[in-house]
Amino acid sequence: xxxxxxxxxxxxxxxxxxxxxxxxxxxxxxxxxxxxxxxxxxxxxxxxxxxxxxxxxxxxxxxxxxxxxxxxxxxxxxxxxxxxxxxxxxxxxxxxxxxxxxxxxxxxxxxxxxxxxxxxxxxxxxxxxxxxxxxxxxxxxxxxxxxxxxxxxxxxxxxxxxxxxxxxxxxxxxxxxxxxxxxxxxxxxxxxxxxxxxxxxxxxxxxxxxxxxxxxxxxxxxxxxxxxxxxxxxxxxxxxxxxxxxxxxxxxxxxxxxxxxxxxxxxxxxxxxxxxxxxxxxxxxxxxxxxxxxxxxxxxxxxxxxxxxxxxxxxxxxxxxxxxxxxxxxxxxxxxxxxxxxxxxxxxxxxxxxxxx
Amino acid sequence: xxxxxxxxxxxxxxxxxxxxxxxxxxxxxxxxxxxxxxxxxxxxxxxxxxxxxxxxxxxxxxxxxxxxxxxxxxxxxxxxxxxxxxxxxxxxxxxxxxxxxxxxxxxxxxxxxxxxxxxxxxxxxxxxxxxxxxxxxxxxxxxxxxxxxxxxxxxxxxxxxxxxxxxxxxxxxxxxxxxxxxxxxxxxxxxxxxxxxxxxxxxxxxxxxxxxxxxxxxxxxxxxxxxxxxxxxxxxxxxxxxxxxxxxxxxxxxxxxxxxxxxxxxxxxxxxxxxxxxxxxxxxxxxxxxxxxxxxxxxxxxxxxxxxxxxxxxxxxxxxxxxxxxxxxxxxxxxxxxxxxxxxxxxxxxxxxxxxxxx
Numbered sequence: 001x002x003x004x005x006x007x008x009x010x011x012x013x014x015x016x017x018x019x020x021x022x023x024x025x026x027x028x029x030x031x032x033x034x035x036x037x038x039x040x041x042x043x044x045x046x047x048x049x050x051x052x053x054x055x056x057x058x059x060x061x062x063x064x065x066x067x068x069x070x071x072x073x074x075x076x077x078x079x080x081x082x083x084x085x086x087x088x089x090x091x092x093x094x095x096x097x098x099x100x101x102x103x104x105x106x107x108x109x110x111x112x113x114x115x116x117x118x119x120x121x122x123x124x125x126x127x128x129x130x131x132x133x134x135x136x137x138x139x140x141x142x143x144x145x146x147x148x149x150x151x152x153x154x155x156x157x158x159x160x161x162x163x164x165x166x167x168x169x170x171x172x173x174x175x176x177x178x179x180x181x182x183x184x185x186x187x188x189x190x191x192x193x194x195x196x197x198x199x200x201x202x203x204x205x206x207x208x209x210x211x212x213x214x215x216x217x218x219x220x221x222x223x224x225x226x227x228x229x230x231x232x233x234x235x236x237x238x239x240x241x242x243x244x245x246x247x248x249x250x251x252x253x254x255x256x257x258x259x260x261x262x263x264x265x266x267x268x269x270x271x272x273x274x275x276x277x278x279x280x281x282x283x284x285x286x287x288x289x290x291x292x293x294x295x296x297x298x299x300x301x302x303x304x305x306x307x308x309x310x311x312x313x314x315x316x317x318x319x320x321x322x323x324x325x326x327x328x329x330x331x332x333x334x335x336x337x338x339x340x341x342x343x344x345x346x347x348x349x350x351x352x353x354x355x356x357x
Numbered sequence: 358x359x360x361x362x363x364x365x366x367x368x369x370x371x372x373x374x375x376x377x378x379x380x381x382x383x384x385x386x387x388x389x390x391x392x393x394x395x396x397x398x399x400x401x402x403x404x405x406x407x408x409x410x411x412x413x414x415x416x417x418x419x420x421x422x423x424x425x426x427x428x429x430x431x432x433x434x435x436x437x438x439x440x441x442x443x444x445x446x447x448x449x450x451x452x453x454x455x456x457x458x459x460x461x462x463x464x465x466x467x468x469x470x471x472x473x474x475x476x477x478x479x480x481x482x483x484x485x486x487x488x489x490x491x492x493x494x495x496x497x498x499x500x501x502x503x504x505x506x507x508x509x510x511x512x513x514x515x516x517x518x519x520x521x522x523x524x525x526x527x528x529x530x531x532x533x534x535x536x537x538x539x540x541x542x543x544x545x546x547x548x549x550x551x552x553x554x555x556x557x558x559x560x561x562x563x564x565x566x567x568x569x570x571x572x573x574x575x576x577x578x579x580x581x582x583x584x585x586x587x588x589x590x591x592x593x594x595x596x597x598x599x600x601x602x603x604x605x606x607x608x609x610x611x612x613x614x615x616x617x618x619x620x621x622x623x624x625x626x627x628x629x630x631x632x633x634x635x636x637x638x639x640x641x642x643x644x645x646x647x648x649x650x651x652x653x654x655x656x657x658x659x660x661x662x663x664x665x666x667x668x669x670x671x672x673x674x675x676x677x678x679x680x681x682x683x684x685x686x687x688x689x690x691x692x693x694x695x696x697x698x699x700x701x702x703x704x705x706x707x708x709x710x711x712x713x714x715x716x
Contacts, residue, residue: 015488016490016491016492019485019488019491020491020492020493022485023482023485023486023493023497026482026501027497027500027501029588030500030501030503030504030588031500031503033512033515033516033519033526033588034503036515036519036526037515040518047524048518048521048524048525049524050524050529051529052526052529052530052532052533099388099389099392100389102385102386102388102389103385103386103388103389103390105385106381106382106383106385106386107386110381110382112382112383115382118386118390121390121393122389122393124701125393125397127645127697127698127701128397128694128697129649129651129670129693129697131649131651131670131673131674131690132670132673132690132693132694132697133397133400133401133404133690134674134677134690135404135407135677135683135686135687135690136400136401136403136404136407136687137396137400138677138683139403139407139412139417139683140400140403140425142417142419143417143419143425143427145419145421210421222396223396225392225396226392226393226396226397226400229389229392229393229396230393233389258379258381259381262385286508287508287509287510287511289510289652290651290674293678294674294677294678305508305510308510308511308514309510309514309656312514312517312518321518324514324518328511328514328515331508331511332506332507332508332511335506335508336503336506336507339502339505339506340499340502340503340506343499343502347502347596347600
């Protein structure tokens with residue numbers, strides 16, 4: 001039964017061709033909806049053609065400029081919507097990372113009493129569908145109201161404090177010549193938080209109503225955090241398990257304290273891991289719909305997904321399909337590009353943490 | 358290696374690494390647990406209380422002078438909400454045509470069938486892609502990731518557009534393909550998202566409880582759901598399966614080839630058994646994920662026709678966001694918790710069983 005070919009596993013020509021045909025068909029099925037939507041987005045006519053035409057004869061970018069200007073009749077510009085979505089997803093991803101990295105490290109490295117119980121708790125929370133906890137969050141957040149002036153003053157003060165603290169910390173690091181990647185990352189995160197707070201203060205400045213947690217992006221973010229936290233703990237723990245322990249043990253032999261080991265050894269080593277977890281939760285929250293749709297009432301707090309659903313309308317006739325298509329392309333594009341760029345790392349993360357994008 | 362150096366560290370420091378950490382692990386765990394207590398456990402407890410009341414829109418206002426006190430507290434109704442949901446009492450749940458057991462069984466059937474289709478396709482495509490000497494392998498790998506990167510809301514609204522009865526892309530494509538074989542265009546005026554007709558009825562078992570069908574031939578809409586989920590779902594299985602495939606040693610195939618095994622036999626005797634440890638957990642995870650996947654039922658079908666394609670979480674969202682029945686919604690959430698826990702226990706058993714079988 002010996003074969004004379006060099007590689008017994010190499011494909012024969014017939015197999016190659018059959019496989020290529022099958023894979024091309026699959027590739028076509030993957031690409032067809034995307035091409036179709038792209039064709040629709042450059043169609044000057046808001047109605048769909050009665051024949052199957054992928055690319056219109058007189059393409060125009062008019063719907064893109066219309067969508068980027070003002071997607072719906074609501075007085076919210078596209079950039080405001082994009083800002084709100086980014087704020088929510090990046091804020092939630094950053095916050096859950098910041099909170100959970102400590103727990104993930106403890107779970108990954110130490111066998112302390114109660115560890116099993118707490119880990120089962122985290123898994124159990126991952127199983128609860130997010131929607132099944134919306135009712136109490138809605139009612140409780142709706143009850144949390146404070147005077148708006150007080151709220152604006154608090155957020156402005158917090159923004160200033162965060163800004164001052166991050167900057168002075170970074171400068172002191174820089175003077176000591178210790179401004180590595182970690183310090184720069186912390187600077188960026190700290191400044192981002194400060195900008196977020198400042199934006200919140202600015203957006204609410206001069207309003208007469210009392211501040212209601214439920215109708216604010218902050219409230220939506222906190223509600224999203226409830227679902228995002230268990231995921232981040234679990235994912236990070238899975239990653240940290242794969243980071244070798246030898247360096248930490250060496251550091252501890254050299255007399256480094258628990259804290260020193262964590263901040264000087266583990267965090268720098270885990271930087272790529274943190275980045276992937278951040279991106280995965282960012283992705284998961286980028287198109288969040290249900291919480292914002294239920295909580296938010298003011299157009300200036302709307303997000304990208306809410307507006308997409310507003311364009312399609314639940315029962316609306318006469319949907320401007322070219323605008324819908326342009327909006328879909330614009331909404332899906334940035335995430336898809338980042339995904340493609342970091343494909344290798346993200347795919348590794350998907351198989352490890354067991355997440356569905 | 359790890360055990361060796363940890364032994365070294367124990368000798369050097371005179372104690373195990375976990376002893377030296379002392380209270381630190383607890384301090385590190387505290388922020389996460391505190392947030393979970395406040396953001397999840399307290400709300401769940403509050404939800405338990407709410408589920409025994411007739412909480413509705415009129416009870417929402419709280420007293421600004423006191424902390425967390427309702428101006429108009431809801432009435433205690435005992436187990437009425439639970440009874441109303443399970444018995445489909447219109448006075449309680451106010452969704453016409455709702456029947457709990459039907460929705461539950463549809464939900465289970467939907468999750469199982471969508472995981473089955475994506476998993477089988479994902480494995481087959483991963484195996485095809487893994488063939489040695491395949492042309493354009495890199496191109497396919499990158500392209501096939503694309504559906505995963507699309508936000509679910511975009512995918513499902515786009516499919517909704519394509520499934521439209523008039524001038525929808527799917528019907529137009531079927532018409533032009535069917536035209537080649539001489540079918541008239543009217544054959545393909547398919548009302549994908551609203552028709553009550555059930556194609557392939559022989560495929561589905563039928564079962565009734567107290568005269569109410571709980572398993573029934575699936576309407577056209579179900580197939581639309583399946584297609585939309587399939588388009589976005591199979592690439593993930595390819596990713597998982599490819600990772601597992603690449604760790605299978607080539608020597609196994611070479612040995613099988615020497616013994617004269619055919620490609621099909623190699624697939625069933627080598628590939629599949631070695632894929633199992635990676636794919637089965639992924640499929641189980643995918644099942645619990647799809648079971649609570651609100652997106653397709655909400656954005657694509659809106660539960661049409663006649664709430665037949667509604668799943669548990671989409672009924673809940675409708676109850677809360679459209680009917681504003683917070684008390685009933687809380688009870689419904691508690692029922693979903695119970696269902697989730699039962700499913701978790703079952704899937705966990707299955708996972709353990711497959712692990713044991715591997716040893």
